[in-house]
Amino acid sequence: MNDIVEGMLSAFRLIFSLDADLFEIILLSLQVTLTAVVIASIIGMPMGAWLAVNRFRFRRLTIAILNALMGLPPVVVGLIVYIMLSRSGPFGVLNLLFTPTAMVIAQVIIITPLIASISHQAIRDLWADYHDLLISLNTTKRQRILTLIKDARRSLLTASLAGFGRAIGEVGAIMIVGGNIDHLTRVLTTAIALETGKGEFAFALALGFVLIALAIIVNLAIHSISKTERASNW
């Protein structure tokens, strides 16, 4: 219990002392996670919409696999990305291992199925509402997908936030592909793991509270910008 109280106090001290190292870690955490969320949303949302409006052979199987991939073990993803980016791997020549880019790649792989799957469910419901109208208006498949993405944007925001939630708290994959290198690839989660290993529980907890606060602030900011959860929108 003392550790938790001490952790909270340390968190406040860290933040209000404007610790440069801490802000560097926070900034990198945000940079890596938000980049991954944007890329995964650009891939996942059209994929979800496409799956919702198209009928093809093995569609159910594709959706089942996509849903299953939501639970991809991050450590396995990290390992695969590591092998691909290591010097002997197919993309070794790019020299990306132990860089923030490698961490973004791993996170994109982890959260794209999650964003695509939630997007698919949201857009599938909207497509059921819109189906007859959009067919009647003689829309092309591209127009349908764009209309559905635009009109389901609030639900899609939830998909992105779910992706953000998973990515910001992820440690296994980015530890493997990032290496937790000080001033280069150290983010909040890997720093927490390191401090815990060193027995610095209060400091690790402080970082943990900062991480939770960061997740809440980003969620609030996005809700505020997108004007969701307001009575007039109900």
Add this chain to the structure above:
Amino acid sequence: MVDKILPLNVKNAFVKKRGKRIIGPIDVQLSTKGFTMVMGPNGSGKTTLLRLLHGLENPREGKLKWNGNIESVRLEQSFVFQTPIMLRRTAIENIIYPLKLRGIPNDIATKIANEWISKINLENSSNVNARFLSGGEKQKLAIARALTTKPQLLFLDEPTANLDGSATKEIEKLLQEAHKAGTRLIMTTHDMGQGKRLADDIIFLYRGTIHETAKAISFFKYPATQEAQAFLNGDILE
């Protein structure tokens, strides 16, 4: 180049679902002008007939022969559903949507949409999310959206079902104006009064087949079939 898409000739068309006949055989010709009402008891296939003609259902057998090329046929018809399907956008954006699909620039589309908003007396709700409008307002908006692209042919599936007299009157006024402007209208209804007020012709449907096509005056005074007579008398048709 937009062709005249009518007349439409339907020959021996069937709509089937999982092997079960829903409507058919359907043989009918839609002339270039007029206001046709499709009447018949519940489950007679009125909605399916409209969906078949509009292309929302494919005929399992038989064929539909339009006058124009396929592109004109697709662009020159609109459909108003019994339960209005509103895009999750404001009222005015619902009207702008089909115009923008046709490549009309934003400023011109907005101007046209504003004219329609005034015409249907929704100026005060122009920027309200269309889902929050009343049933009558939604249906007026759906009709405005369907007419904004000036289609040659407009299908309406019981557009005034569940609406009160005042909303029905406003919608009928819109339809009469479209009729006068030369839009070909095909509409389903249960309301015999409405049929008498609006229709030039009647298609009477019973158990998935057309039992009678006639001028409205003739149909209401001298129905040619026993089923139509019973329907007009308000008898229960099985």
